[in-house]
Amino acid sequence: MASPKVAVVGAGVIGLSTALCITETCPSCSVTVLSDQFSPNTTSDVAAGMLIPHTYPDTPIHRQKQWFKETFTYLFAISNSREASEAGIHLVSGWQVFKSTPNEEFPFWSDIVLGFRPMSEAELQKFPQHQFGQAFTTLKCDCPSYLLWLEKRLKATGAQMYTRKVAELWELHSEYDIVVNCTGMGAHQLVGDKQLFPVRGQVLKVHAPWVKHFIRDGDGLTYIYPGIHRVTLGGTREKGSWSVSPDPGTTRDIFDRCCSLEPSLQGAQDIEVKVGLRPSRQCVRVQREVLSQGGVKLPVVHNYGHGAGGFSVHRGTANEAAHLVGECISALQGSSSRAKL
Amino acid sequence: MRVAVIGAGVIGLSSALCIHEQFHGLLPSLELEVYADRFTPHTTSDGAAGLWQPYSKDRGKLQETLWNKETFDYLLGHLHSPAAEEMGLFLISGYNLFTEPVPDPSWKNIVLGFRNVTPKELELFPGYSYGWFNTALMLEGRSYLPWLTNRLTQRGVKFFHKKVESFQEVSGDGVDVVLNCSGVRAGDLQPDPELQPGRGQIIKVLAPWVKHFIITHNSKSGIYNSPYIIPGSEFTVLGGIYQHGNWSEENSAKDHKSIWDSCCQLLPALQKSKIVGEWSGLRPARPSVRLERESIRLGNLQAEVIHNYGHGGFGITIHWGCAMAAARLFGSILQEKQRLARPPGPRL
Numbered sequence: 277m278a279s280p281k282v283a284v285v286g287a288g289v290i291g292l293s294t295a296l297c298i299t300e301t302c303p304s305c306s307v308t309v310l311s312d313q314f315s316p317n318t319t320s321d322v323a324a325g326m327l328i329p330h331t332y333p334d335t336p337i338h339r340q341k342q343w344f345k346e347t348f349t350y351l352f353a354i355s356n357s358r359e360a361s362e363a364g365i366h367l368v369s370g371w372q373v374f375k376s377t378p379n380e381e382f383p384f385w386s387d388i389v390l391g392f393r394p395m396s397e398a399e400l401q402k403f404p405q406h407q408f409g410q411a412f413t414t415l416k417c418d419c420p421s422y423l424l425w426l427e428k429r430l431k432a433t434g435a436q437m438y439t440r441k442v443a444e445l446w447e448l449h450s451e452y453d454i455v456v457n458c459t460g461m462g463a464h465q466l467v468g469d470k471q472l473f474p475v476r477g478q479v480l481k482v483h484a485p486w487v488k489h490f491i492r493d494g495d496g497l498t499y500i501y502p503g504i505h506r507v508t509l510g511g512t513r514e515k516g517s518w519s520v521s522p523d524p525g526t527t528r529d530i531f532d533r534c535c536s537l538e539p540s541l542q543g544a545q546d547i548e549v550k551v552g553l554r555p556s557r558q559c560v561r562v563q564r565e566v567l568s569q570g571g572v573k574l575p576v577v578h579n580y581g582h583g584a585g586g587f588s589v590h591r592g593t594a595n596e597a598a599h600l601v602g603e604c605i606s607a608l609q610g611s612s613s614r615a616k617l
Numbered sequence: 618m619r620v621a622v623i624g625a626g627v628i629g630l631s632s633a634l635c636i637h638e639q640f641h642g643l644l645p646s647l648e649l650e651v652y653a654d655r656f657t658p659h660t661t662s663d664g665a666a667g668l669w670q671p672y673s674k675d676r677g678k679l680q681e682t683l684w685n686k687e688t689f690d691y692l693l694g695h696l697h698s699p700a701a702e703e704m705g706l707f708l709i710s711g712y713n714l715f716t717e718p719v720p721d722p723s724w725k726n727i728v729l730g731f732r733n734v735t736p737k738e739l740e741l742f743p744g745y746s747y748g749w750f751n752t753a754l755m756l757e758g759r760s761y762l763p764w765l766t767n768r769l770t771q772r773g774v775k776f777f778h779k780k781v782e783s784f785q786e787v788s789g790d791g792v793d794v795v796l797n798c799s800g801v802r803a804g805d806l807q808p809d810p811e812l813q814p815g816r817g818q819i820i821k822v823l824a825p826w827v828k829h830f831i832i833t834h835n836s837k838s839g840i841y842n843s844p845y846i847i848p849g850s851e852f853t854v855l856g857g858i859y860q861h862g863n864w865s866e867e868n869s870a871k872d873h874k875s876i877w878d879s880c881c882q883l884l885p886a887l888q889k890s891k892i893v894g895e896w897s898g899l900r901p902a903r904p905s906v907r908l909e910r911e912s913i914r915l916g917n918l919q920a921e922v923i924h925n926y927g928h929g930g931f932g933i934t935i936h937w938g939c940a941m942a943a944a945r946l947f948g949s950i951l952q953e954k955q956r957l958a959r960p961p962g963p964r965l
Contacts, residue, residue, distance in 0.1 A: 356741050360886035366826040367741075369710040369752075390738050391750060399729050399752070402696070402708075411730055413710075413738070413750075418826070486707040486755075486850040488828045504826045543702040 280305045280605050283448050285466075286458035286580070287311035287437065288320040289417070292426035293590045294458050294579050297598035299433040302605065308452070309430065312441040312462075315423035319460055322479060322552030323587060324501040324508035325364075325417035326490065327351065328372075329385045330585030334559035341384050343592025348388050350591045351415045364421025364504060369413040370490030371395060373406035373537075378494055381410075389414045403537065406493075416490075417587050418504045442466065446567055449574040454604045456577045456597060460555035463580045469561070472581055474553035476517035478526045480509040480534075482544035491537050496584075498533040500541070506548070509534040509541070513584070515556075522549040557581030560589070562596045564604060575604040618647050620947075621787040622796040623806070625653035625776070627662040627758060627936045628925055629798035630765035635940035636796070636947050637772050644951070651769070652787060654780035657762035661800055662932060664819065664898040666847035666854040667705065667757040668830055669934045671724050672840055673713060678905055682723045684938025689727050691937045692754050705760025705850065710752040711830030712738070714745035719834075721749075728753045742883065745833065753830075756933050757849055781806070784913055788920035794950055795913075795922045796943065801901035803926040809907070812927055815900035816863035817841060818872040819856040820880075824890040827853050831883060841900075841930055844879035852893055855880040859930070861902065868895045903927030908939055910946050921950045 282305050284295040295309050315321055329344045331337075355365045373395070386392040395409035403409065427437065442448065445466065448455050457463060464472045484507045492499040501508040509530055527549050535541045561581045567574040579597040582589060622633045633649055641647050657663050669692065671685045695701055696708065712734060725731040734748030742748070766776070781787055781799075784806060788795055799806055801814050827848045835843040841859035848854075857879055858872050873895065881887045907927045913920045925943045928935055 352740075356885070358885040358888055361824070361826050361889050364826070366828060368828050391732065391735055393730075393732065396730060485825065486702060486705075488707065488709050488848065489752075502828065539697045539699075540701050540707065542699065 278304065280454060280608065281452045282307050282454045282456060282601060283452040284309045284456040284458055285311065285442050285445070286460060286462065287314045288318040288458070288460055289419075289423065289426075289586055289590045290460065290579055290582060290593065291458035292423060292430065293594040294456055294597045295435060296426055296430055296433075297591075297594040298456070298601050299430065299435055301598045301602055305605075307430070307433070307435040309435065309437040310440045310442055312439065314437070314439065315420040315427070318423065319552045319555065320423060320586065321419045322477070322550045323419060324479070324499070324503065324510070325419050325422065325587045326501050327389070327415045327417070327588050328492065329588040330583055331384075332557070332559050332583070332585070337384050340589065341388070343589035343596070344385050345388050346592035346595055347589055348415065351417065355415055359425070361504075362421065363425040364418030366416055366418070366504065367413055368416050368490050368502060369411070370492070371399065371403075371409050371411050372492045372494055373400075373403045373409040374494035375406055377408040386410075386412070405536070416501065416503060421504065445576055446569060446574065449567070449572060453608060454575045454577065454601055456579060456601060458579050460580055460582070461553045463555070463578075467578075469581075472555060472557050473516055474518055475556045475583060476512060476514035476519060476551065476553055477510065478512045478522060478530065478549065478551050480527060480530055481506040481548040481550060482509060482541070483546040484541055484544040486540065487538065493537065498537060500534050500538055507544070518553065520551045520553065522551055554583045555581055556583035560593055562593050562600070564600050575608065577601050577604065618644055618794070619792045620647065620649050620794045620796060621792045622649060622651045622798060623653070623781050623787065624798035624800055624926075625651050625656045625762075626660040626798065626800055627762065627932050628800065628928060628939065629653065629796070630762060630769065631936045631940040632796055632798055632925055632943045633774060634765055634768055635937070635944045637769070637774060639944050640947065640951070641772065649769070649774040650777060651774060652777045652779050652781050654778070656776070656778065657766065658759055660758070660762065661898045661900070662758040662762060664896045665758055665933060666819070666849060666856070667755050667761070667933055668709070668847050669754040669756060670832070671722070671931050671934050673719070673722050673834055674840075676905070681906060681935060684935045684942065685724060685931070686727045687938035687941060688935055689754065692756060696754075700764070703760065704764045705755070705757030707755050707850070708752055709755045709830055709848070710750065712742070712748050712750055712832070714742050714748040714831065714833045716745060716747070716835065718747045725751070755849065758933065784920060784922060785915045788913070788915055788918065793921065793954070794947060795920055797922055797924045798926060800926055801899040803901070803907075803924070812901060812903050813862050814864050815841070815902035815929060816858065816860040816865060816897065817856060817900055817930070818858045818868060818876065818897045819854050819895070820873065820876050820892055821852045821854060821894035821896070822887065822890040822892050824848070824853040824887055826886070827884065833883065844876065844883050846880055846884060846887070853890070855887070859900070864899065866897050866899065868897050900930045901927050901932070902929045906935065906939065908942050910950070923947060
């Protein structure tokens, strides 16, 4: 197979980074990204993009750690380069604070982020309602800059991008040799994955340029993440809610909770409200599958279900998915009974 | 009781506020007047980035360390007040980088979360093999000085846009105490060979992705002569110039290139940042801060002068400690005047 034709469905951070990885691991592949939405209308555009991993209950910890490490290393190099501002990648320091001491003082990712240590008594004075805290420095991917930068990198490799709503993966079998499914929440409908469920998140994006640190409550519900131009204030984790409309009561509640962590936010301006549905799953689905109908086969690589941790592990899962695409290509080249139109 | 304050930078305004806050209640007749040829946004304090950080090498002056601490604690206490944003006050973390191990600074326990820079972090800064990371404060002069001015105006303090040429000029008029906060040009009022300009130049850029201060140190070139990057609330300051004895307030193309090249080497992404301004200022450098009383004989009048100048590149860092010390000196002047005014006789 001289030039395998690969379709990547989905243009959020997972789709674009997976497509990019495929162009890197398989330069002879022709890669096309198909999606009904592109930045700034993807779920990724709503996310703050902080590199603080979510723990997936059913994925082995060593695998999650590997994904996070690969992602952190990749972005760390970008943050240190000329491209940093265009790519929207920057370092940010801050604190994760807990109202009561957590069971795990050193999460699995504590040796990957920079300078991780428990907060001192003096630092905790800033958070009178919290007993314990962790200080560290990590990276933030500012969307939509990062997505636009990924798109630019992809175009430079010759990859194509088309706005197209794919109703079922099989419809691509005649045009493409391999399909990569990075549809996030869309996989619920597209492949009928009932293990995938939305966790609704509402956030505020505000103008508060004096806020230079992130602050996150260990309960994961209240957080302040300073981006390049806006600060993301969050949030909610409403399991099973499909609503994409902002709720005004929730806006007030988020604002109040964030102001109690950082009183200076009272002076924040230009409040924008956004909603995203985290495509959640007990484990991220990075897996090969072969669809077949009437003797015709279509290899599929799934890469979806990253829930709250998409940015934190995106590059690691993209690498793994690209590797699986490589396996599909080898399998196709080994097979002698594939008929193409 | 009339008090004339000479100078409207951070030292003049904060000393004036401190004295008014402490003594106006006791002395309703207290009248404060601020005289300056330059007001915000044209003072030295306005050009400074506003980072709280003393020099890395201890000048061996415990008094200054105590004033620095007093200032930090005072500002930290205001961090959660509604005034913080208006004051231009916020927390900021960052890096101090060195080419070799150095002793910890005198202020390591004053700032928050002081630690060494990890090997992984040092990968970001080729050429530097050692460093500190800590959380400190920013107090932006462009906001703080107007805030101080508003507080003073509310208290009835009067401002005069005037270049004072001599102590006589203000003291002859029934002024009892002169507060000399004239910064780098204090020598025009009274010769002081120890006071010299420490010329600095900065480039202001838009680089809102930079969230940390980065200050490099080079023991050979000396303090502030090594690149530094300090992100503010509206723009980021690039600097790294310290020229002792240079009185020029003109921007130099050579210094511009030196700052730009060295900062871009430190943070390559700065090459894509937009330059929005450039400024030169004169740090009022002195081997130690001059904070003391002096009785000045002017004809048949005697005026009490409180000197408070010579804060080099750490004026914002030390200002409140010095303002409190100046207020204590003012208090002792008041006590003496009261003692003199009291009629002789047995004490109750």
